[in-house]
Amino acid sequence: MKKIRLALLGLGTIGSGVLKVLTENGGMIRKREGLDIEVVRILVRDTSKKRSLPVAPGVLTCDADSILNDPDIDLVAEFMGGEAPAFEYLQKALRSGKSVVTANKEVIAKHWDELEEAAKQSGAGLYFEASVAGGIPIIKSIRRSLQGNHIQKLMGIINGTTNYILTRMSEEGKGFQEVLADAKRLGYAEPDPTADVEGYDARFKLSILSTISFRNRIRTEDIYCEGITGITADDIEYAKQLGYAIKLLAIAKKQGNVIEARVHPTFIPLSHPLAAVRDAYNAIYIEGDIVGNLMFYGKGAGDYPTASALVSDIITACQNEGSHHRTKLDDDAVMINKDWRDEYYVRMSVKDQPGVLAEIAGIFGQHGVSIESMIQKNRGVDNATLIFITHEANEKAIMRAIEEMKGSPSVSSVDNIIRVER
Amino acid sequence: MKKIRLALLGLGTIGSGVLKVLTENGGMIRKREGLDIEVVRILVRDTSKKRSLPVAPGVLTCDADSILNDPDIDLVAEFMGGEAPAFEYLQKALRSGKSVVTANKEVIAKHWDELEEAAKQSGAGLYFEASVAGGIPIIKSIRRSLQGNHIQKLMGIINGTTNYILTRMSEEGKGFQEVLADAKRLGYAEPDPTADVEGYDARFKLSILSTISFRNRIRTEDIYCEGITGITADDIEYAKQLGYAIKLLAIAKKQGNVIEARVHPTFIPLSHPLAAVRDAYNAIYIEGDIVGNLMFYGKGAGDYPTASALVSDIITACQNEGSHHRTKLDDDAVMINKDWRDEYYVRMSVKDQPGVLAEIAGIFGQHGVSIESMIQKNRGVDNATLIFITHEANEKAIMRAIEEMKGSPSVSSVDNIIRVER
Numbered sequence A, B: 001m002k003k004i005r006l007a008l009l010g011l012g013t014i015g016s017g018v019l020k021v022l023t024e025n026g027g028m029i030r031k032r033e034g035l036d037i038e039v040v041r042i043l044v045r046d047t048s049k050k051r052s053l054p055v056a057p058g059v060l061t062c063d064a065d066s067i068l069n070d071p072d073i074d075l076v077a078e079f080m081g082g083e084a085p086a087f088e089y090l091q092k093a094l095r096s097g098k099s100v101v102t103a104n105k106e107v108i109a110k111h112w113d114e115l116e117e118a119a120k121q122s123g124a125g126l127y128f129e130a131s132v133a134g135g136i137p138i139i140k141s142i143r144r145s146l147q148g149n150h151i152q153k154l155m156g157i158i159n160g161t162t163n164y165i166l167t168r169m170s171e172e173g174k175g176f177q178e179v180l181a182d183a184k185r186l187g188y189a190e191p192d193p194t195a196d197v198e199g200y201d202a203r204f205k206l207s208i209l210s211t212i213s214f215r216n217r218i219r220t221e222d223i224y225c226e227g228i229t230g231i232t233a234d235d236i237e238y239a240k241q242l243g244y245a246i247k248l249l250a251i252a253k254k255q256g257n258v259i260e261a262r263v264h265p266t267f268i269p270l271s272h273p274l275a276a277v278r279d280a281y282n283a284i285y286i287e288g289d290i291v292g293n294l295m296f297y298g299k300g301a302g303d304y305p306t307a308s309a310l311v312s313d314i315i316t317a318c319q320n321e322g323s324h325h326r327t328k329l330d331d332d333a334v335m336i337n338k339d340w341r342d343e344y345y346v347r348m349s350v351k352d353q354p355g356v357l358a359e360i361a362g363i364f365g366q367h368g369v370s371i372e373s374m375i376q377k378n379r380g381v382d383n384a385t386l387i388f389i390t391h392e393a394n395e396k397a398i399m400r401a402i403e404e405m406k407g408s409p410s411v412s413s414v415d416n417i418i419r420v421e422r
Helices: A013-024 A026-033 A064-068 A086-095 A105-122 A138-145 A160-172 A176-186 A200-214 A233-242 A303-320 A356-366 A395-406 B013-024 B026-033 B064-068 B086-095 B105-122 B138-145 B160-172 B176-186 B200-214 B233-242 B303-320 B356-366 B395-406
Strands: A002-009 A035-043 A075-078 A099-102 A151-157 A244-255 A258-269 A281-288 A292-299 A341-351 A371-377 A383-390 A411-420 B002-009 B035-043 B075-078 B099-102 B151-157 B244-255 B258-269 B281-288 B292-299 B341-351 B371-377 B383-390 B411-420
Touching: A002 A013, A002 A064, A002 A303, A013 A026, A013 A035, A013 A303, A026 A035, A026 A303, A035 A064, A035 A303, A064 A086, A075 A086, A075 A303, A086 A099, A086 A105, A099 A105, A099 A303, A105 A200, A138 A200, A138 A292, A138 B138, A138 B303, A151 A200, A160 A176, A160 A233, A160 A244, A160 A281, A200 A244, A200 A258, A233 A244, A233 A341, A233 A371, A233 A383, A233 A411, A303 B138, A341 A356, A341 A395, A356 A371, A356 A383, A356 A395, A395 A411, B002 B013, B002 B064, B002 B303, B013 B026, B013 B035, B013 B303, B026 B035, B026 B303, B035 B064, B035 B303, B064 B086, B075 B086, B075 B303, B086 B099, B086 B105, B099 B105, B099 B303, B105 B200, B138 B200, B138 B292, B151 B200, B160 B176, B160 B233, B160 B244, B160 B281, B200 B244, B200 B258, B233 B244, B233 B341, B233 B371, B233 B383, B233 B411, B341 B356, B341 B395, B356 B371, B356 B383, B356 B395, B383 B411, B395 B411
Parallel strands: A002 A035, A002 A075, A075 A099, A258 A411, B002 B035, B002 B075, B075 B099, B258 B411
Antiparallel strands: A151 A244, A151 A281, A244 A258, A281 A292, A292 B292, A341 A383, A341 A411, A371 A383, B151 B244, B151 B281, B244 B258, B281 B292, B341 B383, B341 B411, B371 B383
């Protein structure tokens, strides 16, 4: 029986989940995996705080160095969240040869290179399955099951809060603010929901997923990002009528040496497997040149689902000791394309008078954008609502066309532009 | 660069797929994984047969021993299918220390113990991701990402042919025989479709999935098996009206030390993620005590998807050399339960006369089966169709109740019994 001395950095929801799983299922892990994992130290802010779990005396500490400098600790698992001081701790652990398991998407997205380098130098392992999509084994699948594939495309619902909000808006016909308030009350959204609803959380995760999928370092600044705060109940209703769901998708595509990566609300056909992903569930849809389409679906957050990924990484780290597998990046230069091609949903309010539609269609046409379908709503008042779905066009061409429309006296407002994927 | 000498057993559709992937993506595998995989020998039935792929002279052979006795061959990949002679070849390869990668569900389901034992003795690796659900990395995920979980339940659509047939029956309202004939013509069904439509193929796969999920050897004879040949267009139509899809599911559950495993047509609510799995796609829905629900979705067959799994296993086998990971079975005794609890859909034809419904309901009641809902169809002719959905009841109780009904003069025929899962 191999004995592992593990330190935890953090004992919040996720840390407590890991501790519980290692206790409840520790016997099974000993028996099946031949590993006796002992939690010997836990870094907390306040050692005197009352804990819901029994922790042996002397295990809690506020002193990170007492963990990072202890040569008897084999492995460090981190779930403090945030960039500082987590990054510094993890780098120090790796440099001293301790393998690291982390759920910290921000640190991995921002400091992947430095952490990989530290791991490589010392021979320690770096594992971050829990940083994306909770208990869904997407990172290990990409790294260890799709090695024969060039991954060409991935589209993910990787933020549970926004999917929960969009699901309720869609099923109850309610507006964003109303559902957000309810989501906060029910614990589905943070008191400050910015990172979720503005797409920043999904952007960190997409940086990680696209980096390992394309074997090129895709940084957060390479990723276009737009949140869901501008989505209205009307947009969702029109989407349904046109046969689409609206989801906050994290999208990355690679063609040759050109990569695009973006997080934004997206029209997705109701027949697409991602359209059926409800509530706080996550799903990642991925296309490889050999395997075709795959989708991975499950709980993307929560103490236990995240602990499932962390405990799996802890076990893997122990078993791989001395032969940690690293994701080698390609050395080919790639180009980040911000002028991708998409179809677009455009909702606008126009003066209800003859000739307006011809004018709008003309502006689209001048910018090389052709219309797939148009619906007119709310006729009979001063303004009419026009809804367009375009054929595939360049992002920049659409934006130029919209700018020009906004200058037209016939157009009262352009109310929303939402990209369409299939 | 590590050089690997690989032999292929078989060069049909899947073997050709593997050869193509190793050629087309060989450069990527060399660069990213540091492996130079050379196919040095291919076992075929006829070396003179014209091949669509260029194969270097001297690579093709009809002599299995020239591969199995060659100490210079590191690794054997098998996709001949069938029990003999594949089992003998694989056992021989493992005994001589060659790692084995296989897509052969029948050999793994029937001879897992002997092959694992041979691998353990020699230290070789045994990999069979491709034996279940083609390119979906379900086996590696269970073995290497869910180690912290007790898996409690799995439900899979793991036969593409039957899912294709059921999808077309459902979407086109056609009967089984008509769609089967068309599926044969289009290559979705074999000329002899027995193994698929009777559920035997799914049963092999469920034996493998449940063995590694529950860490107990579940043999094909432990698995109840019923195919889709009795499903009619009427059943599918009534299912829809009641809010269900009919799918051929492979189901396995473990509670304490009691295991049930079965393959049969199943009513599944339209809101369940499995209900949306169309055509020849596969999906496996799995529940762990820690991770909650996960679903894996993708192409379950075909040359390239299967080759994706095989090539991944080939790479993993090369990288794990000397430290192959084995699935240790639990030594706890388990009981196979064939009297599981389920809800049931029952369709019967009865004399259209007063008192019949009371009689049927009475028989259900005497066997402890309570009715959740009942619909009467086709009233006004001599016979009426009664459709029941029961509450949860024991399999044997339902079957006894049905036997008794069949003896009643009021019952013309009991036309179908289909289990319901949620």
